[in-house]
Amino acid sequence: MSAAVPASVGKEHVQHIRDDRASVLREVRKIIIGQDDVVDDVMTSFFAGGHCLITGVPGLAKTLLISTLGRALELTFKRIQFTPDLMPSDIVGHEVLIERDGRREMTFVHGPIFSNIVLADEINRTPPKTQAALLEAMQEHQVTVGGTTTPLPEPFFVLATQNPIEHEGTYPLPIAQQDRFMFSLFISYPKMDEEKEILDTTTSNRFVDIRPALHGEQLLHAQQVIRNIPVATPIARYAVTLATSSRPNSELAPAFVREYVSIGASLRGSQYLVLGARARAALDGRLAVSVEDIRSVALGVLRHRIVTNFKAAAAKVDSDEIVKRLIEAVPAPRAEL
């Protein structure tokens, strides 16, 4: 698959990842103006090997952002518009009968999911069975059609977008399905200055050339390195405490969690907090994962895993607010000597 997994991760490995990040950013910045946080978070998920759920109103150039990242990483990119009449086979592919050298045989026609980066646009417009086809592929990195299992290309990322606007006839993703996404990110309007810059650069004849800064194999290798970065026990315990405290029936749950939360973060929440923090440290060129790394990914990792109740809606407390309060409430481990 990729280069040998390093037996132990050294400073030089993470410094390499930091340099990779810088060169990818340099390419992406030729086209994408602003949206620093989203670019950073999507990049973190790519290096960690996780999928992203993206919420934002139409017209914010989400497709451009993601396809540009794909070009900078030399990854193939496909966009699927999810609609109420989309079928699972429209995503994964189907078998057709063809004739070859006088004999008829079944051939598998690959669906659009066979791509390194899949942008699943407006995932909540499609019925559950079709959503499930995508989510199964996300989880297993393979699809099964007509009794044959075909692996998906690696690396494989799904970025699914959701419309924040309430609609009739949309199918919200069940919480268990949302749980498969490492991050849930919000994308909002650019700042006024950024928007003027976008206007200036995108409506003229300026030609921008994006060169691949990294290729798939290198990214896979970086993912292995990141997974092998050691995490000190107190730091891991902090991540677990953060996730556990969000569960209303846990002993650790603060009063506001008991009052406002109906479902807390799952085990995947703890896992992704640690993985995300590892990726953050590596992208920063550090071997030591810190409490700050955990905190920097906490909103993205936890907001879609925490479900608030009616009381919370009445008090205008959303899951973002819960995560912010948890970060304040859970004490950081003391520095060990």
Place this chain on the structure above:
Amino acid sequence: MVPSEQLKQLAEVHTKLLGELGQVIMGQREAIDHAIAALLCNGHVLLTGGAACAKGLLAQSLSRALQLQFKRIQFTPDLMPSDITGSEVLDEDAHTGRRVARFVPGPIFTNILMADEINRTPPKTQAALLEGMQERQVSAGGETRPLPKPFFVIATKTNIETDGTYPLPEAQQDRFMLNIEMGTLSQADELEVVLKDPASNLGKIRPILDGEQLLAFQRVVRDIAVPADVQQYIVNLTTASRPGTPQAIEAAGKYVAWGAGVRATQYLALGAKALAALESRETATVADVRRVALPVMRHRIGVNFLAENDAVTPASIVSLLLEKLR
């Protein structure tokens, strides 16, 4: 810098186009100018308006004057994506007798595609068209095929009140550069239409331009300058439509569910450039921006229940924006 020679040519082309189209279409001067601007910006157009308001005539006469290939698809509830993009058929080779798959391109492989009553077709078929519009290529039979250049979609929509329609999701509407509303004719113009039947002149339209020249003019338009104060005006206009931002006007906070996005900002600039170029000007002005504001922003603003209750439409929000910001 824009060569003044090309700008002069563009204004001449504009005059000639108006002359040719005027033989066929009565009135509708603003709609025609907007449609020409969209062609110069390589942008797609959503045409709305009542029945028999010359939507089809506009599309057809433009293709004739520009010597572009024209195709029309009537969208129906049973239309399939492959009816638009094309499909593979099994062919028998006359010599060897072997059967081979051959791709038969669908009607989307043209220069100007008129997509009639786009909201009569189910979402997956709509999505096939919109994907072709956005990516200017079509994936069918496992292969990606580029669409001809230039490629424009002029889509029409039936009124929302009509039963059995599938409304275009807002993200899909956003793919259209302009939503041009065809106006109703004055009584005098209507009488003229009844007496002279201008539509029968369609065959008399003379070629003014060809596809290659159009592509060259598209580059000229992108070279038109947008001064800093005009840029600021554009951003002020879009930002003021977004509820929840400090710059939002009061009506936006009250009636708007979602405001005009970044694409509106981009197309306001591009549209203003085109209108300036059509008048041989090297610089776009605030007046140009104001002239394209309604067709650029109308379909990019969503209103809430309260607005429906108070009969506030996206168009009236745009008018308010233009009134408040000068």
